[in-house]
Amino acid sequence: xxxxxxxxxxxxxxxxxxxxxxxxxxxKDLSGRWRFRTDxxxxxxxxxxERWWERRLAETGHVIDMPVxxxxxxxxxxxxxxDFVGWAWYETTFFAPNAWNNEVTNVWLRVGSAHYYAMVWLxxxxxxxxxxxxxxxxxxxxxxxxxxATNRLTIAVNNTLTPNTLPPGEINHYNGxxxxxxxxxxQEYEFDFFNYAGIHRPVKLYTTPRLRIGEIVTSSDVxxxxxxxxxxxxxxxxxxxRVGQEMASYxxxxxxxxSTGAIVNKTSGGSGSITVTQPMLWWPVGMHxxxxxxxxxxxxxxxxxxxxxxxxxxxxxxxxxxxxxxxQTLKINGRPFYVIGVGKHEDxxxxxxxxxxxxxxxxxNLLDWLGxxxxxxxxxxxxxxxxxxxxxxxxxxxxxxxxxxxRSANNFVNKTLSHHLNVIGELVTRDRNHPSVIMWSVANxxxxxxxxxxxxxxTVLDRARELDPTRPATFVCNAGYDSDLATxxxxxxxxxxxxxxxxxxxxxxxxxxxxxxxxxxWHEKRSKPVIHxxxxxxxxxxxxxxxxxxxxxxxxxxxxREHFATFDxxxxxxxxxxxxxxxxxxxxxxxxxxxxxxxxxxxxxxxRQRQPKSPAFVIRDRYRALRNQxxxxxxxxxxxxGKHWVxxxxxxxxxxxxxxxxxxxxxxxxxxxxxx
Ligand code: GCB
Numbered sequence: 117x118x119x120x121x122x123x124x125x126x127x128x129x130x131x132x133x134x135x136x137x138x139x140x141x142x143x144k145d146l147s148g149r150w151r152f153r154t155d156x157x158x159x160x161x162x163x164x165x166e167r168w169w170e171r172r173l174a175e176t177g178h179v180i181d182m183p184v185x186x187x188x189x190x191x192x193x194x195x196x197x198x199d200f201v202g203w204a205w206y207e208t209t210f211f212a213p214n215a216w217n218n219e220v221t222n223v224w225l226r227v228g229s230a231h232y233y234a235m236v237w238l239x240x241x242x243x244x245x246x247x248x249x250x251x252x253x254x255x256x257x258x259x260x261x262x263x264x265a266t267n268r269l270t271i272a273v274n275n276t277l278t279p280n281t282l283p284p285g286e287i288n289h290y291n292g293x294x295x296x297x298x299x300x301x302x303q304e305y306e307f308d309f310f311n312y313a314g315i316h317r318p319v320k321l322y323t324t325p326r327l328r329i330g331e332i333v334t335s336s337d338v339x340x341x342x343x344x345x346x347x348x349x350x351x352x353x354x355x356x357x358r359v360g361q362e363m364a365s366y367x368x369x370x371x372x373x374x375s376t377g378a379i380v381n382k383t384s385g386g387s388g389s390i391t392v393t394q395p396m397l398w399w400p401v402g403m404h405x406x407x408x409x410x411x412x413x414x415x416x417x418x419x420x421x422x423x424x425x426x427x428x429x430x431x432x433x434x435x436x437x438x439x440x441x442x443x444q445t446l447k448i449n450g451r452p453f454y455v456i457g458v459g460k461h462e463d464x465x466x467x468x469x470x471x472x473x474x475x476x477x478x479x480x481n482l483l484d485w486l487g488x489x490x491x492x493x494x495x496x497x498x499x500x501x502x503x504x505x506x507x508x509x510x511x512x513x514x515x516x517x518x519x520x521x522x523r524s525a526n527n528f529v530n531k532t533l534s535h536h537l538n539v540i541g542e543l544v545t546r547d548r549n550h551p552s553v554i555m556w557s558v559a560n561x562x563x564x565x566x567x568x569x570x571x572x573x574x575t576v577l578d579r580a581r582e583l584d585p586t587r588p589a590t591f592v593c594n595a596g597y598d599s600d601l602a603t604x605x606x607x608x609x610x611x612x613x614x615x616x617x618x619x620x621x622x623x624x625x626x627x628x629x630x631x632x633x634x635x636x637x638w639h640e641k642r643s644k645p646v647i648h649x650x651x652x653x654x655x656x657x658x659x660x661x662x663x664x665x666x667x668x669x670x671x672x673x674x675x676x677r678e679h680f681a682t683f684d685x686x687x688x689x690x691x692x693x694x695x696x697x698x699x700x701x702x703x704x705x706x707x708x709x710x711x712x713x714x715x716x717x718x719x720x721x722x723x724r725q726r727q728p729k730s731p732a733f734v735i736r737d738r739y740r741a742l743r744n745q746x747x748x749x750x751x752x753x754x755x756x757x758g759k760h761w762v763x764x765x766x767x768x769x770x771x772x773x774x775x776x777x778x779x780x781x782x783x784x785x786x787x788x789x790x791x792x
């Protein structure tokens with residue numbers, strides 16, 4: 117049997133700031149070539165019986181090179197590694213400088229993510245255990261390090277999924293079936309992407325002073341006329357040198373700097389607010405000329421010295437000033453925001469789900485090329501570096517938990533629920549300071565028509581809103597509008613439907629009628645904005661036909677045109693049905709092998725190698741047009757209404773006559789469409 121997982125989690129979920137260098141902090145990245153072996157014993161437990169963490173991994177048997185970060189599955193030519201299920205062992209060695217060995221420094225070990233279950237030993241001593249891929253975990257390793265010497269780091273990861281993991285899965289044993297090899301088993305799951313495994317994100321060491329900034333929580337309010345904003349903050353400081361002693365009085369100073377580094381305002385204390393007059397708001401692409409504006413919140417923490425405060429720790433956090441609200445529609449900074457986005461995956465050739473800057477930057481360049489303003493982190497939290505880029509590039513994120521494939525009643529039990537609540541805690545704690553994140557998605561396509569789903573999702577959605585009252589929460593639904601039991605608890609209805617593909621395959625002629633009916637039903641039923649979160653069709657690059665047939669590039673183009681006509685009829689008017697559309701998927705991606713998948717899922721508008729299929733150009737035309745249209749609308753509004761219409765003559769005088777005419781015409785039609 118695959119080893120049962122019984123563990124105590126030793127890591128801190130309250131406060132997991134991204135490791136940043138500063139005058140008080142150093143970061144050492146342990147990425148690179150590690151040593152690796154899988155435990156192929158039938159119980160996958162030899163590593164534990166023989167205590168592999170106590171010596172060099174090479175002494176336990178044959179080891180191979182393995183890059184970190186990367187999924188291990190596609191690195192070798194060995195099918196048994198590609199399809200391995202169970203414990204895989206990693207090891208690296210590193211040097212810990214003597215300079216870190218002093219009375220005032222703590223050293224932290226942080227794993228960006230490891231899929232699915234991870235156990236960590238440093239110099240033979242267990243320091244961490246963590247359940248769940250996609251989220252970071254860390255601990256203070258100061259007492260386990262050999263300073264001025266080499267250290268051995270061993271990490272074992274297990275990709276086994278059970279009905280109570282997120283995502284869930286199952287191991288099927290074929291014991292007693294004489295026509296299968298002895299001990300044969302398979303791992304099955306109900307989600308549609310390959311269960312890549314390994315150490316997926318960088319492993320880092322970083323130092324902090326003993327008295328350190330543990331957590332920073334920020335949010336902002338903006339006045340209706342955008343003339344002023346308030347940034348709220350809360351800083352938690354911990355002092356490991358004083359555990360069990362009377363706590364010292366801390367001194368916390370918070371300085372807000374603009375993007376040039378100029379000081380906007382400052383204050384002090386562990387929590388409070390900072391006023392910003394004439395703030396530069398954070399806007400997504402398409403809503404303003406100034407996209408993704410970020411301030412830096414510089415937090416200084418220290419003790420109150422006898423004559424002056426003694427600063428020990430400094431952390432710089434990028435923040436954006438913006439609000440997200442939901443009434444009849446989704447609004448950013450009080451203005452309607454229409455989502456034109458993509459569903460994505462962290463999925464690339466060779467490295468699988470392993471973080472890779474080249475692939476990440478390429479994907480952002482493609483999002484820009486497309487004109488998209490958003491994506492969903494389908495179906496799990498993405499790397500923190502990706503979230504940072506979204507902030508900077510003005511890409512809105514719907515941030516999703518790894519709760520995908522919850523298709524049976526045994527997924528909606530207390531064991532899963534308690535893990536789900538933990539995951540939401542870890543996700544919200546990690547991502548709540550990102551202005552790009554506008555909504556939490558607690559799951560994708562659970563069987564929300566099953567009776568236990570109602571209370572289950574009410575509980576997890578409430579938890580997300582309790583942890584973060586500043587953002588709406590949802591889950592992505594594919595149950596029927598007449599059978600779903602959980603959408604009453606969401607703030608925005610997010611639905612998946614593949615009209616022309618899973619529904620009415622081959623029949624693009626029914627798309628407009630059926631899709632319009634479907635989306636309108638959802639809107640009427642819940643009286644909440646609706647985002648069509650997944651739609652699309654398989655298109656194998658290089659397959660062509662006219663008239664179009666399923667799986668050709670032309671077919672996806674036809675499916676798109678029908679969807680666009682429907683979306684346009686539903687996204688306008690005084691009470692629009694639709695608040696957004698997201699094509700599934702940005703790029704082809706790897707899945708489990710199945711008769712319904714031809715070398716993975718081919719619904720990408722880009723190939724897995726990030727080359728455009730012809731549908732990419734169709735969607736680009738639409739997204740760019742919508743993006744430019746909304747820039748023009750919003751800019752006109754800001755220029756003219758925001759600057760008190762014609763009162764600001766200096767501003768008007770600087771315009772060419774042609775621009776003035778253009779602005780006046782646009783303003784006129786904007787006012788008519790918006791207010792009359
Ligand atoms: C869905 C799922 C997504 C799949 C997609 C498909 O509804 O949410 O994970 O990949 O359909 O292509 O079947």
